[in-house]
Each structure stands twice: as C-alpha cells, then as structure tokens.
Amino acid sequence: MTLREVIRERIRAAGPLPFAAYAELALYHPDLGYYTRADRRSGRAGDFFTSVDLGPLFGALLASQLGEMWRLLRSTSADKRFDLVEAAAGNGRLARDVLAAAATDDPAFYDAMDLHLVERSGAARDTQVATLGPHACKLASSGSKMPPVVHGAIFANELLDALAPHALAMTADGLREVYVDVDEATGHFVERLGPLSSARVQAHIDGRSIALRPGWRAEIVPDAADWVRHAVSSLARGFLLLIDYGHEASELYSETHASGTLATYRRQRIADAADGVPPPWLVDPGECDITAHVDLTLVRDSAEEAGARTLGVLDQTYFLLGLGATGRVLRDTGEHGVPALRQRLALKSLLVPGGLGSTHKAMIFGKDVGTPALAGCSYRVRATR
Ligand SMILES: C[S@@+](CC[C@H](N)C(=O)[O-])C[C@H]1O[C@@H](n2cnc3c(N)ncnc32)[C@H](O)[C@@H]1O
Structure with missing residues (x-):
C-alpha cells in the first residue's frame, strides 16, 4: 500500500x-514516511541543503564551541563525564565532522566525551557507525529517544523545523x-x-x-515546545545549542x-x-x-520554563564569526589552491546574509552553568528579523 x-x-x-x-x-509513518525511509534527505542528490552539506567546516566550528562548553563544565564540576548528544543526528555526518575536528584540535575534549546520537529515522540510525568511521568508538548510544540524564551538551541542527x-x-x-x-x-x-x-x-x-x-x-x-522542555529536563547540567530557521513570534x-x-x-x-x-x-x-519556520520565542520560553537560562540567540553568521570562522579557513587551507577555494565557498554559504547566515539562528541555553561568556555569543544579540 x-x-x-x-x-x-x-x-x-x-x-x-x-x-x-x-x-x-x-x-x-513507521514504514513509508519521508524521513523514515532514507538515511539522508539533504545534499546535492537530495531535496534541500543544510549547513552540514557544505563540508566539514560547520562541524569543525561547532566543535570549538562544544569544546569550550566542556572546559567550562569540567572546571566547575566534580562529575568529569561529558555527554555530547546530537539530536536529529541523521546518519551521523555532523557528529563525524565535530569529532574529526576535536580529535585534531582538542584531543583532551575528544578523549573526555561520550557521544550519543538521537535520531527518529531507523534507516539513518543504521548508517551512523559506518559514517562515523574511526570515531565510532566514541559512540556510547544511538536511539530515537534522548538519554535520560545528560551531563554535557545537547545540540541539534534543523530539528525543530522538521x-x-x-x-x-x-x-x-x-x-x-x-x-x-x-x-x-x-x-x-x-x-x-x-x-x-x-x-x-x-x-x-x-x-x-x-x-x-x-x-x-x-x-x-506544540511538539517543539515539548521537545525543548524535555531536552532541558534531561540536562542534569550543561548546555543546549539549537540551530534552525525561524522568527520571533511577533x-x-x-x-x-x-x-x-x-x-x-x-x-x-x-x-x-x-x-x-x-x-x-x-x-x-x-x-x-x-x-514550517520555528517560533524562536516559543523555544526560548520553553527552555526557560524548564529551568534553562538563555545565553544567546543570534544569526548563524555572528555565531560562526564568534567562533573564528574566517581565521579557521585561512589556517586550514591557506589562501591559494582548490581546497582553499572550496573552503571559502563553504564559508560564504554558511555566512551569507539572506541565506543560511541570517535565516538560521543559533540559540544557546545553559542549565546550572551561570552566564559564561561563550565564544559563539561574543557578538551578543545580533539577530536579523
Ligand atoms: C531536516 S533533517 C536535519 C538533519 C541534520 N541534522 C542536518 O542538519 O543535516 C531533520 C531530522 O530530524 C529527525 N527528527 C525529527 N524528529 C526527531 C526527534 N524527535 N528526535 C530526533 N530526531 C528527529 C528527522 O528524522 C530528520 O533526520
């Protein structure tokens, strides 16, 4: 049928x-749904592009933010565990990019983390270990539900819009x-x-x-509000980082x-x-x-109602610039040659106003972490309506 x-x-x-x-x-639908049937729906051969499709740069920049979160938690906590939870993880591509960058740039962070992937699509979950490749050893769990207690960071790219x-x-x-x-x-x-x-x-x-x-x-x-509340209540202590397109309710x-x-x-x-x-x-x-576009006011209110503090809501452009996006591209690939050109084109697509740079917002929340000055929030509130 x-x-x-x-x-x-x-x-x-x-x-x-x-x-x-x-x-x-x-x-x-458990057998026939759009997401259920495929391990990946985005990219050149797919139906739409997400930041992850532009190459490893997005994941590498997120890795630097997540590494900073790990340091902050470690410095103020007896619990040295760091759960890195990606929701809407798909086939694990973004997690792989995050882990690959952490392994090179921040081995202590890499060693400390336990990776948990949360994804509704069974087809996507089935391919995660292969996608993670040499980093599959970091995978502590993969399932359709959030781990019950998270000490660390939960992040998701384009979950709520889906x-x-x-x-x-x-x-x-x-x-x-x-x-x-x-x-x-x-x-x-x-x-x-x-x-x-x-x-x-x-x-x-x-x-x-x-x-x-x-x-x-x-x-x-309403499911978006429930999801955010549930994510915050799963956090024993730590951070929630959501990237998605949307607007304030007004x-x-x-x-x-x-x-x-x-x-x-x-x-x-x-x-x-x-x-x-x-x-x-x-x-x-x-x-x-x-x-449908995400109601950012709802996300913020739901996170705060569940006990989190809003640390920043800003355009993807300013979030990634705060994480040193331009310097990273120069450092990784230099100024000349095809890899440098590719990386610059990826950067341009991630930052372009009117595209991913301003339609997409980074929303960052903390639970029981005070109000740390995170690198990703260094441009403070810079959000295009
Ligand atoms: C638009 S795709 C984004 C995938 C990936 N994060 C990216 O940026 O390319 C949305 C994904 O969210 C997944 N999803 C939807 N609801 C979910 C939930 N409650 N928990 C985990 N994953 C979910 C879908 O199955 C789909 O893989």
Whole structure:
C-alpha cells in the first residue's frame, strides 16, 4: 500500500485529519514516511541543503564551541563525564565532522566525551557507525529517544523545523484549524477548515497570545515546545545549542507571514503557499519535506520554563564569526589552491546574509552553568528579523 492510500484509508475511516496528523504520517509513518525511509534527505542528490552539506567546516566550528562548553563544565564540576548528544543526528555526518575536528584540535575534549546520537529515522540510525568511521568508538548510544540524564551538551541542527505543524486559518467567523480530506470526485487530498483539533492546540494559542487577522494563516508546533522542555529536563547540567530557521513570534504571527510559512522541498525546489491550489504539501505525501519556520520565542520560553537560562540567540553568521570562522579557513587551507577555494565557498554559504547566515539562528541555553561568556555569543544579540 502506498502512503497516499494509507492516508486516504485513515480519512475514510475516521474523517478529515488535522494537518499535523497528516504531516506526521507524511514525514514519519513507521514504514513509508519521508524521513523514515532514507538515511539522508539533504545534499546535492537530495531535496534541500543544510549547513552540514557544505563540508566539514560547520562541524569543525561547532566543535570549538562544544569544546569550550566542556572546559567550562569540567572546571566547575566534580562529575568529569561529558555527554555530547546530537539530536536529529541523521546518519551521523555532523557528529563525524565535530569529532574529526576535536580529535585534531582538542584531543583532551575528544578523549573526555561520550557521544550519543538521537535520531527518529531507523534507516539513518543504521548508517551512523559506518559514517562515523574511526570515531565510532566514541559512540556510547544511538536511539530515537534522548538519554535520560545528560551531563554535557545537547545540540541539534534543523530539528525543530522538521516537526509536524498544526496549520491555522483566521476566518471572519473566528479561528479554524486546517484539516486534510479526500475529494471523493477526484480522489485528491484537499484542505478543509474545522474547529481546533484539541485542547492542547487551544492552550498553545491562548498561552502564546497568538492573534491572527481574518485571511491570515499560520502554523504552531506544540511538539517543539515539548521537545525543548524535555531536552532541558534531561540536562542534569550543561548546555543546549539549537540551530534552525525561524522568527520571533511577533514577526512569525504578523502581516509579514500572513500566508503562513508552510513549505515543501523537493529536488532543491521550494514550493509554498504562493504555488496555489493544490497546495504543494498535499500533492505527494512522503516524497517531499514538509516544514514550517520555528517560533524562536516559543523555544526560548520553553527552555526557560524548564529551568534553562538563555545565553544567546543570534544569526548563524555572528555565531560562526564568534567562533573564528574566517581565521579557521585561512589556517586550514591557506589562501591559494582548490581546497582553499572550496573552503571559502563553504564559508560564504554558511555566512551569507539572506541565506543560511541570517535565516538560521543559533540559540544557546545553559542549565546550572551561570552566564559564561561563550565564544559563539561574543557578538551578543545580533539577530536579523
Ligand atoms: C531536516 S533533517 C536535519 C538533519 C541534520 N541534522 C542536518 O542538519 O543535516 C531533520 C531530522 O530530524 C529527525 N527528527 C525529527 N524528529 C526527531 C526527534 N524527535 N528526535 C530526533 N530526531 C528527529 C528527522 O528524522 C530528520 O533526520
């Protein structure tokens, strides 16, 4: 049975699905979901690019930040263990880049860490040991769930944007949720508006004071709040570093994003609300990414509610510059030759304003670590709206 048929049957049996339930099946159905079926979805042969696809530079820069976090914890703790937890670890490429840099630049950090990879996709988990190669000996655990107690650092690149969003629409008659139904005449999926699907959705909207004007659409991701709270509560002591694209709530739920931010990626082509009817996310479930921009205010509030302190929220550009990105490129590859050119192009893509450099934000939280001046936060609050 295809995923399309599975979803159709569910709708016929139980009625229209809230968009979030549809997206959850499209992305994470245990056998047929977009992420479930493949060990990797990004890169030249994939559907979209992440910073990890630009080569080892991103991981090397993260390694320097994570190494600094290790030193800070070590200097103030009797517990010498350092758990390095990557969530949304995919096939382990970013962890491999982090470990490779640490092994060369900071062997004491490398020796001290235990690596834990958290990834929902079994196909991706199955390839992690091979991807890690000589660093597989550092892998203490790999699973779909966060280790129960973490003393160290949890980090994730582009996790929260991959969680299933609820879609909302404000009408003249009030707030409605978007459901997915089957048009019996054509057999195609169609959107229908209905009441809010759960008390959880209602509580999220009330708690966040999200006010939309008639005609606007928006997405909310209660799972993102739950994930952040859970990550912070898993931290006995240490840091949480999240990198993702998004906006503060005041921007996300404003006229600027009146059509919402839902989008699909397929073969490097983005399709969104501007693509009209049928909406791209209904065309081929399981064959493309479905994503929405992250509510940064929600992330920060959830982390703080769970007991963390916000240490910085800044554009990826300033985060990586704070970590010495330009000097590192010169040091690694010099000024001339093909490797130098490649590395500079990677750096440019990581920093470019309007691209990864400003759409992506680094959000850094600490639990029971005070307010250390981290290198990645040395540019302080430099966030493009
Ligand atoms: C957009 S991809 C990013 C992958 C990688 N971090 C990168 O930057 O290339 C999102 C990944 O998050 C994983 N994922 C989604 N929800 C998750 C969860 N709750 N815990 C761990 N991984 C999750 C998906 O399976 C997918 O591999």
